[in-house]
Amino acid sequence: EVQLLESGGGLVQSGGSLRLSCAASGLSFSTQAMSWVRQAPGKGLEWVSGISGSGGTTYFADSVKGRFTISRDNSKNTLYLQMNTLRVEDTALYYCAAGGTAGTAMDVWGQGTTVTVSS
């Protein structure tokens, strides 16, 4: 069974940083593109970032470009999202998902980790 488990969320002040992690199991992680998707309270889904299986290609939404970095450690089957210069509007539930790059579907999702940015 494929499982994705996010961690690292929390409460941070505006301008601060957080690093999210997503531990994957049950899939061929090193060949699987991965994505981060967020959902602000009461709002819809917003794609944030994606990365190829090798880590050589990364993608970012305009809203986070220059502030967030996506990376992966294929030896640890773990995906990361480094979030810097956080803003109040970054407050959301952050999901990691398998797939989502180059037109592919996001076929497995984690349960999410909550990020709250206070002013």
Place this chain on the structure above:
Amino acid sequence: SYVLTQPPSVSVAPGETARITCGGNNIGSRSVHWYQQGPGQAPVLVIFYDSDRPSGIPERFSGSNSGNTATLTISRVEAGDEADYYCQVWDTTSDHPVFGGGTKLTVL
């Protein structure tokens, strides 16, 4: 960037057919994926590449895509189908996925 338009809500009685639309400029030329998100739950992929169903998704769920509209059809709707549904495509201009605003399906 590419914009996907969904109706905010759709209501249907149990046993009837629900149709949830996703509008976009010439969306028929793109591949559409659909996700179901139950209350307090993570999204689940229910349709990929317009009309394919992942294993474990009931045959009651089907999809189509033509012209400027993609449609998710749920036949013989059950109470457990009550959820938010999102369409998603890949935007070749910005090189990233785009989600529709979501449709809340209410089972009367």
